[in-house]
Amino acid sequence: MATDILQFLLYAAILVALAWPLGRYMARVFQGERTLLSPVLVPVERGIYAVAGKSAMQDQHWTRYALSLLVFNLAGWLLLNAILRLQHLLPWNPEGLAPMPPDLAFNTAVSFVTNTNWQAYGGETTLSYFSQMVGLTVQNFVSAATGIAVAVAVIRGFAAHSAKSVGNFWVDITRSILYVLLPLSIIGALVLMWQGVPQTLGAYVPVTTLEGAQQLIAQGPAASQIAIKQLGTNGGGFFNVNSSHPLENPTQLSNLLQLVYILLIPAAFCFLFGHMVKDQRQGIAIFAAMGILFVVGLAVVYGAEIDGNTSYDVLPIDQTAGNMEGKEVRFGTGLSALWAEATTAASNGSVNSMHDSFTPLAGLALLLNIQVGEVIFGGVGAGFYGMLLFVVLTVFLAGLMVGRTPEYLGKKIEAKEVKLAVLAFLSMPVGILVFGAVAAVVPSALAAVQDPGPHGLSEILYAYSSATGNNGSAFAGFGANLPFHTTLQGIAMLLGRYAFIVPMLAIAGALATKTPAPASAGTFPTHGPLFVVLLMVIVLILGGLTFFPALALGPIAEQVAMIAGQTF
Amino acid sequence: MHSQIRPAIALLAIMTVLTGVAYPLAMTAVGQALFPHQANASLITRNGVVVGSEYVGQAFTRPEYFHGRPSAVDYDAASSGGTNLAPTNRELVDAVGERTRQIAAETGAGRVPIDLVTSSASGLDPDISPESAYLQIARIAEARGLSAEELRRMVDAHVEAPLFRIFGAPAVNVLKLNLALNERAPVETDATGSMDGASAEQ
Numbered sequence: 226m227a228t229d230i231l232q233f234l235l236y237a238a239i240l241v242a243l244a245w246p247l248g249r250y251m252a253r254v255f256q257g258e259r260t261l262l263s264p265v266l267v268p269v270e271r272g273i274y275a276v277a278g279k280s281a282m283q284d285q286h287w288t289r290y291a292l293s294l295l296v297f298n299l300a301g302w303l304l305l306n307a308i309l310r311l312q313h314l315l316p317w318n319p320e321g322l323a324p325m326p327p328d329l330a331f332n333t334a335v336s337f338v339t340n341t342n343w344q345a346y347g348g349e350t351t352l353s354y355f356s357q358m359v360g361l362t363v364q365n366f367v368s369a370a371t372g373i374a375v376a377v378a379v380i381r382g383f384a385a386h387s388a389k390s391v392g393n394f395w396v397d398i399t400r401s402i403l404y405v406l407l408p409l410s411i412i413g414a415l416v417l418m419w420q421g422v423p424q425t426l427g428a429y430v431p432v433t434t435l436e437g438a439q440q441l442i443a444q445g446p447a448a449s450q451i452a453i454k455q456l457g458t459n460g461g462g463f464f465n466v467n468s469s470h471p472l473e474n475p476t477q478l479s480n481l482l483q484l485v486y487i488l489l490i491p492a493a494f495c496f497l498f499g500h501m502v503k504d505q506r507q508g509i510a511i512f513a514a515m516g517i518l519f520v521v522g523l524a525v526v527y528g529a530e531i532d533g534n535t536s537y538d539v540l541p542i543d544q545t546a547g548n549m550e551g552k553e554v555r556f557g558t559g560l561s562a563l564w565a566e567a568t569t570a571a572s573n574g575s576v577n578s579m580h581d582s583f584t585p586l587a588g589l590a591l592l593l594n595i596q597v598g599e600v601i602f603g604g605v606g607a608g609f610y611g612m613l614l615f616v617v618l619t620v621f622l623a624g625l626m627v628g629r630t631p632e633y634l635g636k637k638i639e640a641k642e643v644k645l646a647v648l649a650f651l652s653m654p655v656g657i658l659v660f661g662a663v664a665a666v667v668p669s670a671l672a673a674v675q676d677p678g679p680h681g682l683s684e685i686l687y688a689y690s691s692a693t694g695n696n697g698s699a700f701a702g703f704g705a706n707l708p709f710h711t712t713l714q715g716i717a718m719l720l721g722r723y724a725f726i727v728p729m730l731a732i733a734g735a736l737a738t739k740t741p742a743p744a745s746a747g748t749f750p751t752h753g754p755l756f757v758v759l760l761m762v763i764v765l766i767l768g769g770l771t772f773f774p775a776l777a778l779g780p781i782a783e784q785v786a787m788i789a790g791q792t793f
Numbered sequence: 794m795h796s797q798i799r800p801a802i803a804l805l806a807i808m809t810v811l812t813g814v815a816y817p818l819a820m821t822a823v824g825q826a827l828f829p830h831q832a833n834a835s836l837i838t839r840n841g842v843v844v845g846s847e848y849v850g851q852a853f854t855r856p857e858y859f860h861g862r863p864s865a866v867d868y869d870a871a872s873s874g875g876t877n878l879a880p881t882n883r884e885l886v887d888a889v890g891e892r893t894r895q896i897a898a899e900t901g902a903g904r905v906p907i908d909l910v911t912s913s914a915s916g917l918d919p920d921i922s923p924e925s926a927y928l929q930i931a932r933i934a935e936a937r938g939l940s941a942e943e944l945r946r947m948v949d950a951h952v953e954a955p956l957f958r959i960f961g962a963p964a965v966n967v968l969k970l971n972l973a974l975n976e977r978a979p980v981e982t983d984a985t986g987s988m989d990g991a992s993a994e995q
Contacts (some may be wrong), residue, residue, distance in 0.1 A: 228955070228959060231959055232959055232960055235957075235959055235960075273803075273804070273807055276803050276807065277799065277800040277803035277804050277807075278799045278800055278803070280796075281796060281797075281799065281800040282800075292797055293797050293800070293801070296797040296798070296801045297797075297800075297801045297804065297805065299801075300801045300802060300805050301805055304805060304809070347872060347873075347874070349871055349872065349873065350871070350872050358813050358814070358817045359809060359813040359814060360813070362812060362813050362816070362817060363808060363809045363812050363813035365812075366808060366812040367805070367808055367812075395800045395804060398804065399804065402808060402811075402812065407811070407812065407816065410816070411816070411820070414820045414824075415820075415823070418820070418823075418824040418827070418828045418831055418832050419827075419828055419831060420831070421831045421835050421847065421848055422831070423831070423832055423833060423834045424817075424820050424821050424824035424825070424832045425821060425824070425825065425832055425833050425834075426821060427833065429871055430833075430834055430836060430843065430846075431843075432836070432843045432844060432845050432846070433842055433843070433844060434844065434845055434851040434852065435844060435845070435851070435853070435858065435968070435971055435972070435975065436851075436852065436853060436854065436855060436858070438851070438852060440845065440849075440851055440868065440869075440870050441869075441870060441871040442834050442836075442845075442846050442849055442870040442871070443870060443871045443872075443873075444833070444834040446817045446820070446821055448820060448824065448832075449816055449817040449820040449821070450817070453812075464873050464915075465872065465873045465874055466873040466874060466875060466914055466915040466916070466917075469875070469913075469914035469915045470873050470915045470917065471846075471848040471849055471850070471915060471917050471918070471919050472834060472835075472846070472848055472849065475835070475847075475848040476956075477955060477956035477960045477961040478956055480960070480961065481956065481960055533907070534880045534886075536880060536881060536886045537886070537889060537890075537893075537907075540889070540890050540893045540894070541893060541894075541897045541902070541903060541904050541905060542889075542893050542904060542905055542906075542907055542910065543904035543905065543906050543907060543924070544907045545907075546906065546907050546908060546922065546962070547907070548880065548907075549907045549908045549911045550876070550878070550880070550885065550889070550911040550912060551875045551876065551877065551911075551912065551913070551914045552911075552913065552914055553913050553914050553915060553918050553920070554862070554908050554913070554918055554920035554921055554922055554962060554964045555918075555919075555920050555953075555961055555962065555964045556961060556962065557961065557962030558962075559962070560960065560961060560962075576914070577914065578914045579875040579876075579877050579914045581875075581877035581878070581879065582875065582876065582877060582878060582879065582880060582885075583880070584880050585880065585881070675877065675878075675879075676878065676879035676881075676882050677882065677883075678879070678881060678882075679881075680879035680880075680881060680882065683879075700877070701875070701877045702876075702877030702878065702879070783879070783880075783881055786881055787880060787881050791881065792881050792882065792883040792886050793879075793881050793882060793883060
């Protein structure tokens, strides 16, 4: 227990120590200033813009920025869909895997383009090396870059002084990839290979075990994909069981690196924000709100898991190691709980343990992390612009309480911005509660549910929360590979991504045109503890209360049943 | 709309080549050159036969070997998976109960370590906890004719300590430990399946 807490503290220290300089570096990158990598990358950047058309690289109004984003994502979806459907005709398919069926390819392509990386298939049994590399790895990069670009555009909206533009989409994604994602992925892939993650185009290896049985060991170009899957909060595993697979995450060092990569860019965004609005206190306040919510969530998940499964209390079991069903010995309950909290707080979705087998209370905390919109650090970019939505709502409510026009960073938050914020917010309840309710009553959809009792509802809730929140993790007993779910979840992912992004860009565009007013004695300070507390309360009330009735029927009912010794 | 087509296609093509082809192939070249063992699934070879991967667990059922954890996929390394059963699922609680009672009866242990009776996340967990290894020493001592003290020393030598003594839980790699056993006290593969330890245990 004590060593577990030490693990958490050391992890937090490493994360902050790396996120702080990265935030500064990223601020310089997106403001077009010189950085360490500029001598090498500026010519590359120029070459790319020349090919893509220089005229397209001018500053864009928010509508044009959004249009570029949608066109680019649509093109990416078409390409990925084609690759998945045609993988049997393409190279690098040593296992001779068949093409993906249309509904699964639709779901998978949407999933990777929207940075969800929900996987309704098992990687090693479904995808060729070509599909993994040229299909999925590319979308891991560009969907992460898309999230980063939107967040940077929204921050520009807050920082700008009566401007018409929020930046240029093409420039932002190019810089995200060249200056941030690719260099860090190369470092990550090198460390992972050193630690034992395969990186080869060779076929699966047959071995003869010590007892004389045959075992076929799946491998492939895994390290390069795993580095970006964590860094870009994508989360899609190379193998079916993701980062619990001993070849996807073999050692403590590979686990630590991946854990740090999950939250690195999301945490850095707080500090990037501070730099771009030229007031570090604002970034630190948001970091504090995220950090406190993270610690609370971790305490619940870890506490419930180390307590173990009370259904075993009648058995002669030593459960001091915690609830080890669906966990790996090398990570134990401590690092499994930390990972689960990080991957659901961020919209990462990779796992190093099976969330479906977590105790109900821990599962509840994971669900809530996703349902509040993954704003506790959140996805790369997506978490930060999600939190800015809550900031808008917080200053609005604070303004209502004291009867003043709400302001943030000197900019008046008016009816238009609040309406757009609420519009974006609604995508989560629609995707989770409406779609989830449909899935819970359609008989053919219920075939996907594995577990009886309240846990079955939790599985449905988790699936639609994960899809709408673009998380990608699962209560994996849920057999999502049915045409009903692949289709409906595909729509939920699109809703959760674009019905959120477009209103956020509209807010950015509206704010960019405003001129900041100087702070006066009546200005509500947004860098103090009062604001931090208010922001956390708004996140929990809006996020939590929306979903509480559904949660009461799922994880809460199951927890009560478990304590009472009931099984299903 | 029209003006967006060219940059969209150009950037998608460039990024596909850069991140989908150049990056993974460059990493493959570097990995194969710098880390040829790890980049090819960390295979272990004995007498010219590939017997497994350092990191991938395999099924052990015979009495003369340390046993790993239950696996939802029977250690199929081409199709990883956990049970994903809910903590309140009767199927899970019954299965864990049955394994626990069996191991408790066989070993006389008052309490069985949880990892030895629950399925791992991957179905390929290469490790067990040191406690789970200690629990099996008596059976192996009998099957191999080794002393319990010596086996305990072997287990201790195979405990992988946490990173910086902080990150992770102490773990014993079952395959590596069993390979060491085979080197110390070889058993004839065919003879052992039906002899001594097996009948005494069951």
